[in-house]
Structures are given as C-alpha cells and as structure tokens.
Amino acid sequence: IHDDGYLYAGFEASDDEDHLVLKRIKVGSFENEAWQNVDLPEGNWHYGCGLFSFSGYLHAILYPAALTDPACIFRLEHSGVWRLLTRLPEILSGFGFSVAESTLVLAGGRNSYDLSSPCVPTVHTVDLNDPDLVWSRLRNLPFACSFPEVVTLGSYVHVLGQYGCESSDSRKVLSLDLCVPEHEQCWSTDIIPSVPYRKCRAHVLNECLVVVGGGDEHGQWVPSVSVYVPECGKFLELPSLNEASYPVCLSHDNTLYTVHRLSTRIDCLSV
Numbered sequence: 001i002h003d004d005g006y007l008y009a010g011f012e013a014s015d016d017e018d019h020l021v022l023k024r025i026k027v028g029s030f031e032n033e034a035w036q037n038v039d040l041p042e043g044n045w046h047y048g049c050g051l052f053s054f055s056g057y058l059h060a061i062l063y064p065a066a067l068t069d070p071a072c073i074f075r076l077e078h079s080g081v082w083r084l085l086t087r088l089p090e091i092l093s094g095f096g097f098s099v100a101e102s103t104l105v106l107a108g109g110r111n112s113y114d115l116s117s118p119c120v121p122t123v124h125t126v127d128l129n130d131p132d133l134v135w136s137r138l139r140n141l142p143f144a145c146s147f148p149e150v151v152t153l154g155s156y157v158h159v160l161g162q163y164g165c166e167s168s169d170s171r172k173v174l175s176l177d178l179c180v181p182e183h184e185q186c187w188s189t190d191i192i193p194s195v196p197y198r199k200c201r202a203h204v205l206n207e208c209l210v211v212v213g214g215g216d217e218h219g220q221w222v223p224s225v226s227v228y229v230p231e232c233g234k235f236l237e238l239p240s241l242n243e244a245s246y247p248v249c250l251s252h253d254n255t256l257y258t259v260h261r262l263s264t265r266i267d268c269l270s271v
Contacts, residue, residue: 046065054099122137200213255268
C-alpha cells in the first residue's frame with residue numbers, strides 16, 4: 001500500500017512447524033530504493049493478513065497462527081510500537097476490505113480458516129474514529145463470495161472480482177450507497193457495469209475505478225487494464241501489463257503501480 005510517499009510491501013515469513021509465521025514488514029519509499037524492516041507485534045501470525053492506511057497510521061489485520069481466534073487489528077504508532085485496536089467480530093478469512101472515510105468495510109470471506117469451507121455474504125463495518133470500535137453489519141451481499149476486491153468512490157462501496165460464486169455473478173460489480181438510510185440500503189448491479197474479466201484486482205486512481213488483470217473463460221490470467229469512465233458508462237482499455245498476473249495495485253503522483261506476486265518486479269503506468 002502507499003501512504004505519504006511510503007510503500008509498505010509484503011511480509012517476511014519463516015516456517016514454524018505446521019504454519020507459515022509472519023515476522024516483519026518491508027517498508028520503502030518512492031524517493032529511496034533502500035528497504036527497511038518493521039517487526040510485527042509480538043506473537044505468531046499466520047500468512048493471511050492485510051495492510052491499510054488511515055489517518056496517517058499504518059494498520060495491520062493479522063490472523064493468529066493458531067487459527068483459533070478472530071483476526072486482530074493493530075495500529076503502528078509514531079513511536080514504532082504496535083497497538084491492538086480490536087478483533088474482528090467473528091472468525092473470518094478470505095474477505096475483502098476497504099476504508100470509506102473513517103469506516104472499515106469487510107465483505108465476503110469464510111467463517112473459518114479452512115479454504116474449503118463455504119463462502120459467506122456478510123458485510124461488517126466499524127468506525128475507526130469510534131473510541132469503542134463497535135462492529136455493525138450492513139445488508140448482506142446478494143451472493144456469497146470470497147477474496148473480493150472492495151473499493152470506495154464517493155459515498156459508494158463497490159465489491160467486485162470475487163471468487164467462490166457462480167460464474168454468472170463473478171464479473172458483476174455490487175454497489176451500495178453508504179449515505180442512504182440503513183433501512184433503505186440495498187446492493188445494486190446497475191451503478192457500474194460488469195468488469196471485463198473475473199477475479200480482477202481493483203484500485204481507485206484520480207477518483208476513477210481501475211481494474212487490473214483477471215482470468216478469462218479458460219482460466220488463464222490476462223494482462224488487461226481498464227478504467228471505468230462514468231460519462232461513457234463503460235470500461236475503456238488502457239495499455240496492458242507487461243505480464244499476466246494477479247498483482248497488488250497502488251498509486252502515487254497520477255501513476256498506477258502493479259507489484260507482481262512471487263517476484264520483486266514493480267511496473268508502472270502514468271495516467
């Protein structure tokens with residue numbers, strides 16, 4: 001992820017009997033090629049996890065290596081010490097997440113750390129500015145899914161690129177307006193058209209939704225990059241990636257960066 005010129009990339013891990021245990025985060029910047037190590041909080045953390053930035057602080061969602069308790073949310077204080085903020089309201093894995101203003105939104109996933117368990121359609125939220133960090137629920141997604149991309153544009157939260165659902169639903173973009181009263185909220189597929197490819201990655205750049213990569217009908221990864229243009233009501237193609245993969249996406253100074261998994265390669269596209 002990117003925040004204030006810093007790039008937080010990946011995790012270092014070591015094998016510990018039956019689990020891959022996370023040890024530290026690699027931190028770099030766009031002005032300095034040297035990478036630094038940031039140790040994770042004390043404890044054993046499973047490899048499934050995520051990072052996000054809010055209000056100038058790096059946050060980490062970490063799964064306990066024992067896989068018996070809900071994931072923890074930590075905040076890295078400016079002193080360099082991790083502070084435990086809260087736990088997820090229940091055991092969840094394979095969910096997508098995003099921060100809409102001060103609200104952390106978790107969508108989809110599984111109520112288990114077992115990847116063979118059924119997907120769920122639940123959507124959990126918590127206000128990160130709330131001192132009590134009380135979790136609440138939004139209306140369920142129309143269908144269960146796992147590993148979705150969750151992005152926010154204006155007052156809308158969009159869920160897309162999902163796994164574990166029927167193929168007819170896998171390219172749909174589900175949208176919900178957070179400004180609508182809760183009793184009137186509903187997920188819609190009419191706000192943004194279906195994405196070009198299923199299992200794509202998504203990123204917001206210059207208030208536009210950019211979708212990257214994905215899989216075709218034959219199950220092959222594609223290097224496609226497209227941007228949704230509201231005025232046209234459709235996705236327009238951008239120059240393709242240098243290779244087909246399932247990359248992590250970030251942006252800085254009107255430039256889209258793709259970090260390719262299982263390699264140290266970072267590609268960029270000026271928009």
